[in-house]
Amino acid sequence: MATIKDVARAANVSIATVSRVLNNKSGFSEDTRKAVEQAIEELGYVPNGVARGLISKRTNTIGLLVPALSSMLVSEMVSGIERTVHEQGSSLIVCHTESKGKKTMQYLQLLIAKQVDGIIFTSEVLLQEYYQMIERSGIPLVLLSTESLNLPVPSVKVNDRLASFHATEYMIRQGHKKIGMISGNRNDMIAGVPRVEGFRMALSSHQIPFEESMIVSHKGFSYIDGAKSFRTLMTDHPDITAVVAASDEMALGMISEGYKMGIQIPEQVSVIGYDNIQICNVSIPPLTTISQPVAKMGEVAAKMVLDMIHGDEKQESVVFPHEIIERQSVKKMN
Amino acid sequence: MATIKDVARAANVSIATVSRVLNNKSGFSEDTRKAVEQAIEELGYVPNGVARGLISKRTNTIGLLVPALSSMLVSEMVSGIERTVHEQGSSLIVCHTESKGKKTMQYLQLLIAKQVDGIIFTSEVLLQEYYQMIERSGIPLVLLSTESLNLPVPSVKVNDRLASFHATEYMIRQGHKKIGMISGNRNDMIAGVPRVEGFRMALSSHQIPFEESMIVSHKGFSYIDGAKSFRTLMTDHPDITAVVAASDEMALGMISEGYKMGIQIPEQVSVIGYDNIQICNVSIPPLTTISQPVAKMGEVAAKMVLDMIHGDEKQESVVFPHEIIERQSVKKMN
DNA sequence: ATATTTTGAGTAAACGTTTACTCAAATCAA
DNA sequence: TTGATTTGAGTAAACGTTTACTCAAAATAT
Numbered sequence A, B: 001m002a003t004i005k006d007v008a009r010a011a012n013v014s015i016a017t018v019s020r021v022l023n024n025k026s027g028f029s030e031d032t033r034k035a036v037e038q039a040i041e042e043l044g045y046v047p048n049g050v051a052r053g054l055i056s057k058r059t060n061t062i063g064l065l066v067p068a069l070s071s072m073l074v075s076e077m078v079s080g081i082e083r084t085v086h087e088q089g090s091s092l093i094v095c096h097t098e099s100k101g102k103k104t105m106q107y108l109q110l111l112i113a114k115q116v117d118g119i120i121f122t123s124e125v126l127l128q129e130y131y132q133m134i135e136r137s138g139i140p141l142v143l144l145s146t147e148s149l150n151l152p153v154p155s156v157k158v159n160d161r162l163a164s165f166h167a168t169e170y171m172i173r174q175g176h177k178k179i180g181m182i183s184g185n186r187n188d189m190i191a192g193v194p195r196v197e198g199f200r201m202a203l204s205s206h207q208i209p210f211e212e213s214m215i216v217s218h219k220g221f222s223y224i225d226g227a228k229s230f231r232t233l234m235t236d237h238p239d240i241t242a243v244v245a246a247s248d249e250m251a252l253g254m255i256s257e258g259y260k261m262g263i264q265i266p267e268q269v270s271v272i273g274y275d276n277i278q279i280c281n282v283s284i285p286p287l288t289t290i291s292q293p294v295a296k297m298g299e300v301a302a303k304m305v306l307d308m309i310h311g312d313e314k315q316e317s318v319v320f321p322h323e324i325i326e327r328q329s330v331k332k333m334n
Numbered sequence C: 001a002t003a004t005t006t007t008g009a010g011t012a013a014a015c016g017t018t019t020a021c022t023c024a025a026a027t028c029a030a
Numbered sequence D: 001t002t003g004a005t006t007t008g009a010g011t012a013a014a015c016g017t018t019t020a021c022t023c024a025a026a027a028t029a030t
Helices: A004-011 A015-023 A030-043 A049-056 A071-087 A101-113 A128-137 A160-173 A193-205 A223-236 A248-261 A278-282 A294-309 B004-011 B015-023 B030-043 B049-056 B071-087 B101-113 B128-137 B160-173 B193-205 B223-236 B248-261 B278-282 B294-309
Strands: A061-066 A091-096 A118-122 A141-144 A155-158 A179-182 A242-245 A270-275 A289-291 A318-320 A323-325 B061-066 B091-096 B118-122 B141-144 B155-158 B179-182 B242-245 B270-275 B289-291 B318-320 B323-325
Touching: A004 A015, A004 A030, A015 A030, A049 B049, A061 A071, A061 A101, A061 A294, A071 A091, A071 A248, A071 A278, A071 A294, A071 B071, A071 B091, A091 A101, A091 B071, A091 B091, A101 A128, A118 A294, A141 A294, A155 A160, A155 A294, A160 A179, A160 A193, A160 A242, A160 A270, A160 A289, A160 A323, A179 A193, A179 A223, A223 A242, A223 A248, A223 B278, A242 A248, A248 A270, A248 A278, A248 B278, A278 B223, A278 B248, A294 A318, B004 B015, B004 B030, B015 B030, B061 B071, B061 B101, B061 B294, B071 B091, B071 B248, B071 B278, B071 B294, B091 B101, B101 B128, B118 B294, B141 B294, B155 B160, B155 B294, B160 B179, B160 B193, B160 B242, B160 B270, B160 B289, B160 B323, B179 B193, B179 B223, B223 B242, B223 B248, B242 B248, B248 B270, B248 B278, B294 B318
Parallel strands: A061 A091, A061 A118, A118 A141, A141 A155, A155 A318, A179 A242, A242 A270, A270 A289, B061 B091, B061 B118, B118 B141, B141 B155, B155 B318, B179 B242, B242 B270, B270 B289
Antiparallel strands: A289 A323, B289 B323
């Protein structure tokens, strides 16, 4: 591959001059510019970003860490980030940590070694261990769909507890009294705990009686978890008329399972999802859900790291408003 | 950030020695190893991959180019690639070209500048222009879900024409005689043309009469395209009993549109999809489809570039077998 | 005891850029 | 004309590694 030296030789100038025309600094005549540009053209020269990175301390690369999330959710989140990052001339390295601490540490090491300009950390609690590593490297960091109460890291998220509260309250307002929840992994500090809490609070603030077994949780937040959870929920509580799901995928899995079990949705059981992924529009029935504007949030998070990279020290955390998207998976009971 | 010099100073050795213990070359005593390792630990030193890359000419990064595909399909494809690539200690830069030639060229330039070790190009025709650019850079290239008839580039794909032929024949075998197709973008050389061809060939080889207007095409291969195409198909040909869809997403959009139009699927109209993305399992009804093992294919493509990077010059192209996955969206008519 | 090999470690060049510094030639002011 | 300034361009150091070369000290062979 041609290097700047080759170009310099071909154009009969020094490499400094080539560099200058490349970067549009001043210090060369129109004639030399032409000569250099022609040489570049002829040799098909592309400046070596690695060498540039070494000296400029910028790689124009940012790293993204995502845990084991449902694929559609990740894909929407990533797309928002990727677009924004690329618009600014950088690229994105995506790392699936699978929620494993060890893997996360490895990826962190990798990203630091690669000298990424910034890191976006999503949907998981930022362990002290992770933070220290990043902190030490001096790489700007922003949190997406997660937050840290004690560490000074800006974040972009939705108020999960409140959103879940509203989802549940929505069911109550439609006249439902027997409401269950399929909660995904209820120990998950991000998508589990707060949503369960919101659910409970809504019920208790409306004095609706409730048993522990009306919240059924599973490993994750996917179709299968939704389907399985729904089945156990219905065998334990056949009189339930509404379900709050911790993710759209779970809601979809539930609808499918209902179909197999001969349970009509929403005629017999209503459901509200969480996330508002694209497919909600074309499910049968179309899914009523809490909209969490992931693509937009990803975009904002990306802008935030980019700004930090460009020197804007501390960014303000932002909490996005959620929204109830009414479609047809919830039946009015009153 | 600490550099190798800092480590050398702290451990009281030369940078060459540090480098040696870092890379496990011989030439140091047990004592110095310990000293160096301790210094590394204390300083939280992480070797600078950029500097390493400059000298070793390896960035441990591979680039992926994807056009405007449906998000779920991309996400499955990417996941197979990413896992494999990461297992081998490299990372992946994903570039969404949106099927724009100009953007593609820009990304290509970017990937070359970044000195990626390999490139995976997916689901689009490899223009001469693209090829020349990559060729010139000497970066190993493999094609995924596409192929080049004239250029010497290894590829991983499925036989689209044959797959579509089989899908259509499957409908015929179930006793369908009035079969339409919603084709996505029928000019797309990869996912359009061959599938339309396969469809036509199946009909004609079974002497089933057919009109041009029974193939309706649209911009892309997404839900909405499916929904819209189905609507026009049904208004023009209300007597149709089966539809061959060019993608699962289109089939899903069609089912949803059918629901709105009061058309029962599969009771009134049957449908077969294409791709076998995960969600087919939980659609209502579960979608019969042509399985194209994208995750697996991505994995194989990734292995191929990796092998090429490691010096295995020419790789054999592989065409994956497709498979009909029978679920419940096709009704038997005989 | 001497000659030879092995071991442990340092020095410096190289990778492909950018940029501070230098300087001759050209332009301008007086 | 002379001195001052501007313009165009080259030289060389620096970025953080790896590695070929070198060499003294230690270990081994004779």
